[in-house]
Amino acid sequence: MTGMPSVAPVLPAADLPVDLRRIELLCARLRPEEGVELEHIVWRIAKLPRAEGWDNVLWPVGSLRGRELVLRVARREVSRALLGREVTVLRRLRGLGIQLPMGLPTVLAMAEDAVLVEWIDGTSADVTEPRMRAGVAGALARMLATIHSGPAPEVGRNPVRGVPLITRAEAFARDLELADLPPARHERAQARWSAGLAAAPWRGRELLLHGDPHPGNVVVPESGARGPAALIDWGDTTRGDPASDLGGMLLHLPSDALLHAYRDTAAWTGIDDEEIWDALVARSWAWATRMALSLVTAYAPDDGLGAAGHRLLSS
Template sequence: MTGTPDIAPVLPPADLPVDLRRVELLCAWLRPEEGVELERISWAIGKRPRGEGWDNVLWPIGTLDGAPLVLRIARRRSSRALLGREVTVLRRLRGLGTTLPMDLPRVIATAEDAVAVEWIDGVTAAECDAATQEQVAEDLARMLATIHSGPAPEVGRNPVRGVPLATRAEHFAADLGRAGLDEDAARRAAETWQAGVGAEEWQGRELLLHGDPHPGNVVVPPPASPGAVTLIDWGDTTRGDPASDLGGLLLHPSASSAGLLDLYRASAAWTGIEDDAIWEALQARARAWATRMALGLVLVYPEEHPLGRTGRRLLAS
């Protein structure tokens, strides 16, 4: 949705190669969303992608009513199902008629292994100044509270989000060992993780989760732009323990992580949020998830990358 930073992450290899021929075929197979007329698209398929991420390639395909369009195409077999989950949840959230604290990507059409969406101009929250980052963090706290408090559609389970922390213990230990943290940072990370694992597990209903709301998945429009801050990349959406989403929230710089979680609590309306024991356990699990996610960022992104800095900042605090 945004320009790719010059310092690229180390992406897993693509086992679904994306080239111009595949893009042209997918465009021919697109099925429009309700209310969309594909005949109104001014087709201008680019010669090369506009960006590439962990799971998808973004390829420019033209405009609709003046709005640039990109085709999000699965670049790995394992990411095929993620696009379907994303479309399911975005349709549901837009259909609720609820005013959300953040905008959502607009799906234009779908095809096998691909989704056409409006391009969202801007930069990620990870690239913004401190004041903007803090405002984004507060908006995201309200956004997650709204999403968690609503109905949860049937979507496939994500094996690494919304699950009990204990199921990720082996991976945490391996990542901590590979991260190369100094002794104090490694000790803090291990203590935070153990506190989360030791907290009472989630016993409530399975809430709808974004799955990966880190600062790279929030797009901030350019100054003076009429666009809204948008929460993107819903491919990891799932149902389960909200602590993993709150771990992603804690990756966003804020004056006070406790204040950010309190803002979430004041905005949420799921059953049990008012119970202090449930809330204390949730906070402990959220901080453990934040540590787990920060390790992942440190291992994937170089120090000069905005998300690399995000992970290192949290682990150093």
């Protein structure tokens, strides 16, 4: 869809074929979004993909008015529904008619198990320069606050995002053991998780969530380039407790100040209630810890996402 997020060393096996023949067939079957004229596309279908992630393959297919286009194609059966969910939410957000704090992927057309999008040039936030992290994190805080405060379309539920923390307890315990942290970090991780479990659960309306706003899913313009950072990969979008999104946000910059920047912009019912807020903060740090453990067990310490996980756990 854009600058591809970093991936773990070993990807899940693909059970849908993604080869040149399938790409050509999908391009011939594309259905344009409203207002998009596919006849202006200059087709140059590459022989090989540009990037491959857990759920999708990104395949260069040409350009439209000078903008590079890629076809985002599901590589697993389980990711088929994610593409449709992603397009539903992106259409809704673009239809709000407001200036968002971050950019979004531009969907041009769809086919079975595929979405045609503009490539977003830049560097993912997990490997961007450290001096830029605070600004990017602040923009993400405002972006999530805006998304959470708006209408939530009917989208499929994500089993591991926006859900009660207790449902992730087994995964937390497994990754805490696998991470083999120094004693002080182990105790801090366990304390944050326990505090989140002890906090009051989310009882507000189910908010629209990005689902996975970790640093690999934010594309930052190259130095000197104009325009805002972009929040990509909306396949995990869902509804529920905003704490899981805020946990992903804290991986960018582990700081209570970032949570308060989110609060300054958010406008959902209950955001000004101190008890609701304090419980949300506790759950957010628990979610951040859970996500950081999953990163340090999947990525090397010198990988951008692995480093983000270690920074959170050492904060």
